[in-house]
Amino acid sequence: MxxxxxxxxxxxxxxxxxxxxxxxxxxxxxxxxxxxxxxxxxxxxxxxxxxxxxxxxxxxxxxxxxxxxxxxxxxxxxxxxxxxxxxxxxxxxxxxxxxxxxxxxxxxxxxxxxxxxxxxxxxxxxxxxxxxxxxxxxxxxxxxxxxxxxxxxxxxxxxxxxxxxxxxxxxxxxxxxxxxxxxxxxxxxxxxxxxxxxxxxxxxxxxxxxxxxxxxxxxxxxxxIDYHQVEIGPVIPLKSSEDKNTELLFDNDHFKLWRIQSDAPVEVGFINGPAVLVCLGGEGEITYQSKTYSLVKGEVMLLPAVVGQLVLDPKLKISLLQIAIPKKKPINQS
CATH class of the missing domain: 2.60.120.10 (Jelly Rolls)
Structure with missing residues (x-):
């Protein structure tokens, strides 16, 4: 096996x-x-x-x-x-x-x-x-x-x-x-x-x-230099209508990034695509196939696509970034 x-x-x-x-x-x-x-x-x-x-x-x-x-x-x-x-x-x-x-x-x-x-x-x-x-x-x-x-x-x-x-x-x-x-x-x-x-x-x-x-x-x-890129300030986070603990910070052709702050269990990972978790504070645990994986401040965790969606259980209120990689557009062969 x-x-x-x-x-x-x-x-x-x-x-x-x-x-x-x-x-x-x-x-x-x-x-x-x-x-x-x-x-x-x-x-x-x-x-x-x-x-x-x-x-x-x-x-x-x-x-x-x-x-x-x-x-x-x-x-x-x-x-x-x-x-x-x-x-x-x-x-x-x-x-x-x-x-x-x-x-x-x-x-x-x-x-x-x-x-x-x-x-x-x-x-x-x-x-x-x-x-x-x-x-x-x-x-x-x-x-x-x-x-x-x-x-x-x-x-x-x-x-x-x-x-x-x-x-x-x-x-x-x-x-x-x-x-x-x-x-x-x-x-x-x-x-x-x-x-x-x-x-x-x-x-x-x-x-x-x-x-x-x-x-x-x-x-x-x-x-x-792109001379149209002028006077850039902080983005306005997009609050999730489904989860008050999550907000979208960046969404472009190269990456999507959410900030999650929660003291309650939260779903992480994606179906058919990888996810990256970056812990900025607190700590939590993820259980996958009967094994527990910890995540603490400063650590990065890559969830392979085959792992899918999991539940992260905070042990202390956790602050983390979750990153997705957008599906690449097919290359134009014409």
Missing amino acids: SKKLYPLKFEPIYQYRLWGGRRLEHWLSKPLPKNEPIGEAWLLSDRKEYANKVTDGFLKGKTITELMHKYHDELMGLNTDQIERFPLLLKFLDCHEVLSVQVHPSDDQTDYIPEGDTGKTEAWVVLETADDSIIYSGLIKGTTKEDLRDGIKNNMVSEKIHRFIPKIDDAVFIQSGTVHTLGGAVVFEIQENSDVTFRLYDWDRNDPKTGKPRELQVEKAIAC
Whole structure:
């Protein structure tokens, strides 16, 4: 009898970033590397250089990449035909200092995307703020390519970008082509499984590890900007008419994301498609085929399509994000 897939949890992968801090130790049980700023914890990544490993069960130590090869249909369900690797990259970011001003290409800007990669639409959910928290999202209305070039020349790029002070629980959607950055906050980030970033400006700072400025990609960044993406603010959550504990934050071609806050049992997972649960607070348990799986703050759980819908039973009032992957549209062959 072959072994079956089950609810899967993964070990986070920490990433050095010069703008990072040490606040992710409050969100994850895995100790941070010592004596360096950690800007990112990759929670679920199917990338060649950084693939998360399963933490328990008979698949312990296997990467999401290996699972996508061996259990592709069981994991992805109705998405099987159109998806080869897991299409999302999930992270916690500790933006102790402000990130570079940057832009990501869209999926159809293939001249700017390495082979095998995609464009990058992303979104943030704000988890912690500080006195210096700031989000830059979208250009000031009317800003032109020439305005940006002048801003770079005169160290005034930030004056061309819309900004606001974020609050905890704010949710911000960053469509590909949007000029953006943030600082002074801890956020959850969901994005297309892509690492294509073009830096427009990096605040004239040096990387302490190299003593040199980081590379900019000004021309590529300017070419990929969508000048219609202006003055982006937090989204307005869409409350569920069926479940007062659930609200929809993001719904686009790449991902759907709900926020669930409940002290009563709640249904999670989907029929014929995978679900990802990200616990932001509290704890709960899921029972599947007579075995109990726990979920606590900072953990990510992937429910394979074959697992279907389950009931999550909170032990302490739980706050979590539930993510679905929309079925990919057939590729036009004409």
